[in-house]
Amino acid sequence: MIRTILVPVRGDGKGDNVLAHAAVLAHRYDAHVTVAHCRPRPEDLMPYGVHIPEFLRNQIVRQSYQVADQEEEGMREEVLVLAEKLRLDLSGDNIGRTATVAFLAEAGRQVDVIKRRGRLADLIAVAKPDRDRNLGHNTLKAALFHSGRPVLMCPHAETPPATLGAHVSLAWNGSAEAARALSQCISVLRTADAVSILSNGSDSGPGTSAEDLVDFLRLHGIAATIVKFDSRGKTGRELLKASAAAGADMMVMGAYGDSHERETVFGGNTQTVVDTATTPVIFNH
Template sequence: MIKSILVPVRGDGMVATVLAHAAELARQHQAQVNVVHCRAQAKDLMPTGIPLNDFARKVMMEQAVELANRQEDHLRGILHRLAREFGLSENGGDDGSVICTFTEKNGRMADVVKHAGRLSDLIVLPKPQRERNLGQSSLKAALYGAGRPVLICPGQLQPDETFTQHVAIGWNGSLPAARAVASSLDIIHAAQKVSILTGGKPQSQGPGVDELIDYYALRGITAEIVRFEGKDPATELLKTSKKIGASLLVIGAYSHSHETEMLFGGNTERIVDKTDMPILMAH
């Protein structure tokens, strides 16, 4: 049951897309959105590797605190404007607005995600930006540290009326895929169409796609099977999802370790890098 949606934010220009997707899901499931601003610590804004005397260090520390305060004030203003735009309210109401809380935490975003995420039903994060070295540690903290399902939102994508109406599930019988299926049941129940995408090499001891069909049928969900072929399952999964008109892809994340996939480029890493559609994943 989705009742608590965590949205950790910082000044990376991705606030609008994550808040918009969280607001849409909250409306669909009568959930609460909890926005946590990860405030930069002054010491993290200080230059490293440069020897400074006490006076210079004091001046630069004061400037760093002032910069952190300005960033916080600016982001708080953006958050409240976007909240109104997306129908979020700190008090909720009879006008259909969704309850939204705003809190500020000092520290690294990954640490905040790990702490606040453990009692959340879903964590909404922007697509990691490998070229800027942003987001990888937060995604890892959400999946491994908090152990919660994660909705990845790419670019400046804004959800429209088709969001979550047609859900595609990438299935290979793995444990992460099974956890993704269980974590997304509320969303699957509310979808108008469900497609199970299967191809590539299945898990040798994992349940087959027909067993997943039976699992859904027992819960009153009708799903179709869509098979794909190709040497690169990640690329084919995304291509097939777009071909059938899916608006959300559900996958299991990192069948191997996160470090192994980062180093050798596993399927999850390639999907996250290449996607231009929302992805719900669980480990």
Template sequence: MFKTILVHVDLSVHAPARIRFACALAQAHNACLVGAAMVGVSRAVFPNGYDCKPGTLAASCFEPLANNAKRALENFEAIVGEWNIPYEERFVSDEADNGLTRHARFADLVVISQDDPEESMPDMAVQLPEYLIMNGARPVLLVPRTDPKPDRISSVLLAWDGSKEASYAMSGALPLLRGASEVNVVALAARDEEVQEFRDQQPALLDFLRRHEISPGFHIRDLRGDTGRQLLDLAAELNAGLLVMGCYGHSRMRELYMGGASRTVLADTTIPVLLAH
């Protein structure tokens, strides 16, 4: 079970849906929901916490940012008040990437939103989801910019390629897999040798999940084209409400320049995705 869920809190148009989704998860797992709002200024500027004397030049620069974080926490408190769950608020003197990464060390799961081109900076080399997945200590649950309702996740698609990243994602998703009414494991094979390798792994993988009271279906499909696109299409075909996958199993630089499953899913998913590196 998840006992501590960390959710990114800001003034984004997607923040209310993200927070409600995290609230539903916290309620389903009897977890404490921690809402973290970042000032947006590097921790190096305020190593001992945000502190600006009113009327100073520093205050004129940073006070509007601090007030935005406080407003975001007020919105968080108003939404959480609709749910019967324990919660905590964190006013974090840092930027979103480093701040969330530090606080993720003390959570079971981190909930953030998919990047939205209407709100993001497209020229950034690494966006917030990528940074957290690569540098954070916990799995990341990405809520798509379609802002789905916080319904129970009844069907899950688990992507399996035998990698450390896929195994970590599977372990991190166990509470969600146990709560689902249907779980399907899919392995995409490009060669006959990979088909045999996945068949060899199947008994151990299914035994592992069954010991956690999960009885999944297991599918081996031919890899055709973009892995990420095929996973999203399979999720739609199987009516999955959640995709679980390892992220950046190949070199991240290779995926940044050549594309790949991780980048496709991060950019194009319309369902929640749990990712781990």
């Protein structure tokens, strides 16, 4: 079951949408949300390999602290407002008994904060990367490749979804990546009202078919339905279409069977889902 959710933020305007998605899950599971603001360190802002006079270096340090303090105070106030709007308890007295939230400020690069804080989170919630503005790719990549935890990608939404986790779809092809997604998210499947297995009929041989998965889940007390989809189109797009047609509010899938760089350059099922998803997806790598 999801009891802890990490939401890394850095003042790019996407944190409120991600927190709204995390809040829906927090209410479902009585989970605790940690909003982690990643403060840039002055040394991370210094140009590499360029000599800087001491007076200029001191000025950059002072100004960077001032900017970081202002940004942190703004983020803290925003979390206070959002917590009330999203009905998240900020008192710190009811963690584990209801949907709660806490604000955490930590100095360092966001990718490093995600690595450290994410490893003891049940779920890391991040914004869907913005390819046009080249925002969010490193955040998603750090969460997926360096935390060892499931990552919820939240597409932009004018209003947060009414439910998440009520009807979950699982992308299945019998691969090691799909099996890892199943293992890491089986508690999400167990608490769902409905589970749909998305399959185009391909698998890794005997013992890995969608039918075998139905039997496996039944032993875990999970009733699942197989949803077949046509594999003649782009598999990533067809997965999303099949998930939406089944009525799922969230999809679970293994991510980047090929390397992230190869899929980014040449395309791949995961990258297609990252680029085109309009509903939340939990990735596992």
